[in-house]
Amino acid sequence: MAEPGKPVQIKVVDDVVIRFAGDSGDGMQLTGTQFTNTAAIIGNDISTLPDYPAEIRAPAGTLAGVSGFQVHLASADIHTPGDEPHVLIAMNPAALKASLRNLAPGGTIIVNTDEFTRGNLRKAEYESNPLEDDSLQNYMVHTVPITTLNRNAVEDIEGLFAKGINRSRNFFALGLTFWMYDRSLDNTIAWIEKKFQKRPEIVEANRRALQAGYNYGNTTRTFQIRYRVKPAHLPPGIYRKITGSEAIALGMVTASELADKPLVYCSYPITPASDILHNLASLKHFDVRTFQAEDEIAAMGAAIGAAFGGAFAATGTSGPGVALKSEAINLAVALELPVVIVDVQRGGPSTGLPTKVEQSDLLQVMYGRNGESPVVVLAPSTPSDCFDITIEAFRLAVRGMSPVFVLADGYLANSAEPWALPDPESMEPIAVKHPKPEDFQNGSKFLPYGRDPETMGRPWAIPGTPQLEHRVGGLGKQPGTGNVSHMPEDHQQMVAERAAKVASLVDVIPDLKVIGEDTGDLLVIGWGSTYGAILQAVQRAQRDGKRVSAAHLRYLNPFPGNLGDVMARFDRILVPEMNMGQLAMLLQARYLQEINSLPKVQGQPFKISEIRNKIDEILSQGLGTVGD
Amino acid sequence: MSDTIKLNRKDFRSDQTVRWCPGCGDYAILAQVQKVLPDIGVPKENIVFISGIGCSSRFPYYMNTYGIHSIHGRAPTLAAGLKLANPDLTVFVITGDGDGLSIGGNHLLHACRRNVDINILLFNNRIYGLTKGQYSPTSLPGTRTKTSPMGSLEQAFNPISVALAAEATFVARTIDREQRHMGEILRRAAAHRGTSFVEILTNCLIFNDGTFSDVTDREIRDDNRLRLEQGQPMIFGQDNDKGIRMSGCFEPEVVSLDDVDAEDILVHNDKLEGSQLAYMLSRMTRPDFPVPFGVFRDVDHLTYEEGVFQQVERAQAARGVGELKDLYVASDTWMVDDDRNGHNGHKGAIHDED
Numbered sequence: 001m002a003e004p005g006k007p008v009q010i011k012v013v014d015d016v017v018i019r020f021a022g023d024s025g026d027g028m029q030l031t032g033t034q035f036t037n038t039a040a041i042i043g044n045d046i047s048t049l050p051d052y053p054a055e056i057r058a059p060a061g062t063l064a065g066v067s068g069f070q071v072h073l074a075s076a077d078i079h080t081p082g083d084e085p086h087v088l089i090a091m092n093p094a095a096l097k098a099s100l101r102n103l104a105p106g107g108t109i110i111v112n113t114d115e116f117t118r119g120n121l122r123k124a125e126y127e128s129n130p131l132e133d134d135s136l137q138n139y140m141v142h143t144v145p146i147t148t149l150n151r152n153a154v155e156d157i158e159g160l161f162a163k164g165i166n167r168s169r170n171f172f173a174l175g176l177t178f179w180m181y182d183r184s185l186d187n188t189i190a191w192i193e194k195k196f197q198k199r200p201e202i203v204e205a206n207r208r209a210l211q212a213g214y215n216y217g218n219t220t221r222t223f224q225i226r227y228r229v230k231p232a233h234l235p236p237g238i239y240r241k242i243t244g245s246e247a248i249a250l251g252m253v254t255a256s257e258l259a260d261k262p263l264v265y266c267s268y269p270i271t272p273a274s275d276i277l278h279n280l281a282s283l284k285h286f287d288v289r290t291f292q293a294e295d296e297i298a299a300m301g302a303a304i305g306a307a308f309g310g311a312f313a314a315t316g317t318s319g320p321g322v323a324l325k326s327e328a329i330n331l332a333v334a335l336e337l338p339v340v341i342v343d344v345q346r347g348g349p350s351t352g353l354p355t356k357v358e359q360s361d362l363l364q365v366m367y368g369r370n371g372e373s374p375v376v377v378l379a380p381s382t383p384s385d386c387f388d389i390t391i392e393a394f395r396l397a398v399r400g401m402s403p404v405f406v407l408a409d410g411y412l413a414n415s416a417e418p419w420a421l422p423d424p425e426s427m428e429p430i431a432v433k434h435p436k437p438e439d440f441q442n443g444s445k446f447l448p449y450g451r452d453p454e455t456m457g458r459p460w461a462i463p464g465t466p467q468l469e470h471r472v473g474g475l476g477k478q479p480g481t482g483n484v485s486h487m488p489e490d491h492q493q494m495v496a497e498r499a500a501k502v503a504s505l506v507d508v509i510p511d512l513k514v515i516g517e518d519t520g521d522l523l524v525i526g527w528g529s530t531y532g533a534i535l536q537a538v539q540r541a542q543r544d545g546k547r548v549s550a551a552h553l554r555y556l557n558p559f560p561g562n563l564g565d566v567m568a569r570f571d572r573i574l575v576p577e578m579n580m581g582q583l584a585m586l587l588q589a590r591y592l593q594e595i596n597s598l599p600k601v602q603g604q605p606f607k608i609s610e611i612r613n614k615i616d617e618i619l620s621q622g623l624g625t626v627g628d
Numbered sequence: 629m630s631d632t633i634k635l636n637r638k639d640f641r642s643d644q645t646v647r648w649c650p651g652c653g654d655y656a657i658l659a660q661v662q663k664v665l666p667d668i669g670v671p672k673e674n675i676v677f678i679s680g681i682g683c684s685s686r687f688p689y690y691m692n693t694y695g696i697h698s699i700h701g702r703a704p705t706l707a708a709g710l711k712l713a714n715p716d717l718t719v720f721v722i723t724g725d726g727d728g729l730s731i732g733g734n735h736l737l738h739a740c741r742r743n744v745d746i747n748i749l750l751f752n753n754r755i756y757g758l759t760k761g762q763y764s765p766t767s768l769p770g771t772r773t774k775t776s777p778m779g780s781l782e783q784a785f786n787p788i789s790v791a792l793a794a795e796a797t798f799v800a801r802t803i804d805r806e807q808r809h810m811g812e813i814l815r816r817a818a819a820h821r822g823t824s825f826v827e828i829l830t831n832c833l834i835f836n837d838g839t840f841s842d843v844t845d846r847e848i849r850d851d852n853r854l855r856l857e858q859g860q861p862m863i864f865g866q867d868n869d870k871g872i873r874m875s876g877c878f879e880p881e882v883v884s885l886d887d888v889d890a891e892d893i894l895v896h897n898d899k900l901e902g903s904q905l906a907y908m909l910s911r912m913t914r915p916d917f918p919v920p921f922g923v924f925r926d927v928d929h930l931t932y933e934e935g936v937f938q939q940v941e942r943a944q945a946a947r948g949v950g951e952l953k954d955l956y957v958a959s960d961t962w963m964v965d966d967d968r969n970g971h972n973g974h975k976g977a978i979h980d981e982d
Contacts, residue, residue, distance in 0.1 A: 037960050040960065040962065041960055041962045042962075043962060043964060187960065191959075231964075234964045235964065236964050236965055237963075237964055238961050238962070238963050238964075239961060239962050239963070239964060240956070240957070240958040240960060240961045240962075241958070241960065242958075246958075250955055250956060253950070253952075253955055254952060254955070257950075257952050262713065264709060264712045264713055266709055283950065283955070284939050284940045284942075284943035284944075285940070285943040285944045285946070285947040285948065285949060285950040286949075286950030286955065287940055287944075287949075287950070288940075289712045289713075289936055289940065291708065291709065291712060293705065293738075294734055294735065294737075294738040295734060297702060297705065297735075298702070298705040298708075298734075298735055298738065299705075300705075301698070301699075301702040301704075301705025301706045301708075301709065301735070302705050302706065302708050302709030302712070303709055304696075304698070304706055304709065305678070305696075305705065305706035305707060305708065305709030305710035305711075305712075305713070306709035306710060306712055306713040307709075307713075308676075308694075308696060308706070308709075308710055308713075309709070309710040309711075309712075309713025309714040309717070310713055310714065311712070311713035311714075313709065313713070327699055328699060328702060328705075330699075331698055331699050331702075335696070420964075421956040421957065421961070422956065424951075424952035424953055462714075463673065463674065463675075463676045463694040463710070463714065463717050464673055464674055464714060464716065464717065465673055466671065466673040467673070468673070469672060469673055469692055469693050469694050469695075470694065470695075471642070471677075471688050471689050471691075471694070471695035471696070471697065472695070472696055472697070473688070473689070473695075473696060473697025473698070474697060474698065474699055475697065483644065484644070484689065
């Protein structure tokens with residue numbers, strides 16, 4: 001708390017974007033997470049962007065090794081981690097260099113001067129020391145010898161080795177940041193005490209480092225202003241912080257409980273999807289059965305086997321894993337079994353950018369399989385929406401007896417936001433029907449591929465049920481019986497039935513909502529994690545008097561039934577997406593309306609300003625010209 | 629219900645026409661499986677056959693049980709997932725030398741290593757049949773086919789050695805032409821808890837006829853094969869006059885019973901925890917040795933799915949059976965009050981999850 005009498009001014013701001021940046025080994029993800037937790041607990045709205053290298057420990061001090069964590073906290077409803085950090089905490093020259101280009105003009109920089117050695121400057125490819133030339137003159141720079149100050153604070157702790165001394169300096173930086181933002185240390189201290197309870201010397205070092213950082217802010221006059229971000233006006237309720245990966249895991253468990261089914265989650269480790277498996281592996285008391293498969297193909301195969309056995313089956317992966325699973329996904333299409341496939345998209349092609357975001361798997365999941373292979377495709381818009389959409393995925397999978405894709409991405413998976421805890425009592429159970437022998441007593445014959453007239457789904461008869469023994473397979477089938485058939489008419493009918501079944505889900509998915517006026521000069525259509533940036537860009541344009549609306553697709557196959565009508569009410573359509581225009585292509589092909597595409601493939605989410613600028617650019621063009 | 633009515637082999641025949649080539653060894657395996665299943669004490673609705681792709685993999689269509697004809701090489705993965713959904717099912721994986729040891733080699737290894745309680749029947753005819761006669765991973769070096777007109781250049785896999793190296797807990801070999809022996813092996817495989825791997829040598833009349841003739845031809849077979857019997861000395865030959873003796877540094881040798889003492893003949897033991905003896909036997913091949921038939925290894929380990937369910941039980945005992953309302957609570961929760969003043973007094977308790 002600020003001490004009365006100090007000539008330090010507290011300035012109330014609506015929001016602030018802080019970026020912690022350091023070496024991969026500097027603990028920046030932990031520092032950012034702790035800062036976020038405290039902000040969340042006092043009631044700020046938060047949105048985070050962890051941004052780390054693919055290597056676990058890239059060479060220390062290099063640009064490749066910089067690990068960043070950006071957090072946006074606000075007293076208003078926010079939807080993105082912020083376009084530009086206002087404050088940068090740079091633990092070394094590489095962190096400064098890598099983060100500087102995004103920093104807001106006039107922004108604050110706190111640098112650990114101890115690390116600005118000649119060697120580190122060279123590793124960061126600096127020709128001269130930026131702290132000594134005038135390259136930082138447009139920023140408010142605070143030079144703090146963090147390493148030295150931290151060492152002074154902790155070096156006399158008994159049992160603490162030399163390596164442990166420097167390891168705590170991220171807590172010094174965190175303590176200083178807590179002071180700047182008028183935050184209590186209590187929550188982080190409690191966390192430290194619990195996390196390192198078996199290592200008292202580490203607890204002591206981290207606690208002292210944290211306090212020393214805080215005291216440094218308090219006692220030196222380096223900082224004239226402290227900032228305060230008031231709690232946000234969120235709807236009442238109990239909240240927690242949640243990432244997309246956590247939300248997907250919780251959504252899967254919830255769906256299985258709503259159906260009174262065990263969850264079998266089969267996966268092969270892959271960035272950035274592994275966290276889902278990590279989360280689920282620790283939830284065995286919910287009768288979650290996790291299977292770490294030998295490869296991506298095996299993970300999909302096991303999920304299919306589990307679904308055949310009557311469990312709620314799911315797998316999670318990223319783009320390269322989807323490529324490997326494709327043949328097995330097609331088997332699930334042919335067997336018509338409910339399997340949920342989560343694709344946490346990352347930059348491609350090939351291994352691409354394992355830790356960076358992209359939305360370039362849309363066409364892969366829609367069409368990247370042999371034959372006519374329709375599947376249901378959903379996309380969550382926010383970390384907390386990952387929860388809802390995962391439950392929806394199971395609901396549709398069971399109804400349509402079909403594989404369902406959830407197209408998340410690396411940004412959604414790792415990003416955190418406040419989440420109002422749902423009330424299990426208010427959730428609708430997921431009805432699952434398995435046929436029984438007595439359903440077929442009055443002469444009706446069990447047909448493995450007979451279709452429910454309402455859902456077009458086939459019966460989910462599971463092994464262990466007497467008299468309903470049947471065989472399914474990937475070969476061409478006779479409709480109804482499912483017996484192997486290569487007859488021309490049989491094949492055409494089966495292809496048509498599978499397509500119609502998926503298409504018919506349009507009857508149970510909600511209409512697309514327009515955010516803003518129902519008609520206007522421009523409609524910005526998005527899908528997936530671009531939601532926040534698009535929403536805020538459109539809201540800003542609306543405030544500026546533009547006739548612009550937004551619409552966000554959570555359902556990509558089938559599209560909402562009113563999508564074509566919604567699009568037709570606008571003169572122009574803009575589709576920002578983190579690929580080269582995949583949704584734009586689908587929309588143009590389907591609705592024959594001209595689309596302006598705003599592609600971005602930089603491994604980073606959209607900035608609000610990028611979309612806002614594109615809106616102006618399109619609106620300034622005369623009607624009838626092609627955008628893009 | 630059906631478990632109280634004694635089933636017979638006809639109960640396991642599906643209404644589909646069997647479409648293997650006339651004279652194919654697979655017919656004999658199908659007949660024997662249908663004969664054995666009524667005896668294993670499992671209702672047929674609890675039996676599932678899962679196959680990959682290839683001639684052998686058409687098998688499930690002909691069985692009146694639950695079944696999946698899956699994709700090439702992947703049947704063990706489906707079987708593992710199925711056992712996690714319902715561990716009470718009796719699951720057979722039907723595969724071939726190409727399906728199981730080439731495209732699906734990885735999955736076969738890992739199924740064995742995990743000791744999933746499934747029965748893997750690998751039909752080994754040393755050829756790709758369904759794609760019309762290319763050499764397979766078990767084809768002997770020099771095999772001439774359309775893709776190896778000058779003879780194949782690759783060392784053949786020995787399926788028994790592979791399964792043993794992959795830590796399979798039950799490993800056996802039988803052959804299409806020996807119905808009674810196959811029946812015994814299938815019964816023991818079904819009774820085994822954990823992964824049972826059974827190599828069934830089978831003749832492809834069209835593309836690889838006679839590949840196993842030295843162990844099937846009436847005139848020579850008894851001199852070319854060794855029947856492994858638990859606790860019995862390894863004696864073989866038309867006149868039961870030859871045996872296997874250990875010599876030197878774990879090297880087997882064929883000896884004449886006239887020349888050695890009976891106690892020098894190796895006695896078979898498939899219950900050994902170490903797989904050294906089983907592996908040594910698996911390496912015995914023609915022409916220097918007789919081909920061993922029977923059970924190489926049969927040891928009792930915890931199965932994969934038993935382990936999974938034990939962990940579920942332990943987690944439930946330690947933390948209580950999970951309830952949704954507890955699922956959502958994390959280490960830090962906070963309350964946003966109704967007054968909308970943004971007063972946030974409540975801080976949640978620290979929970980174990982984090």
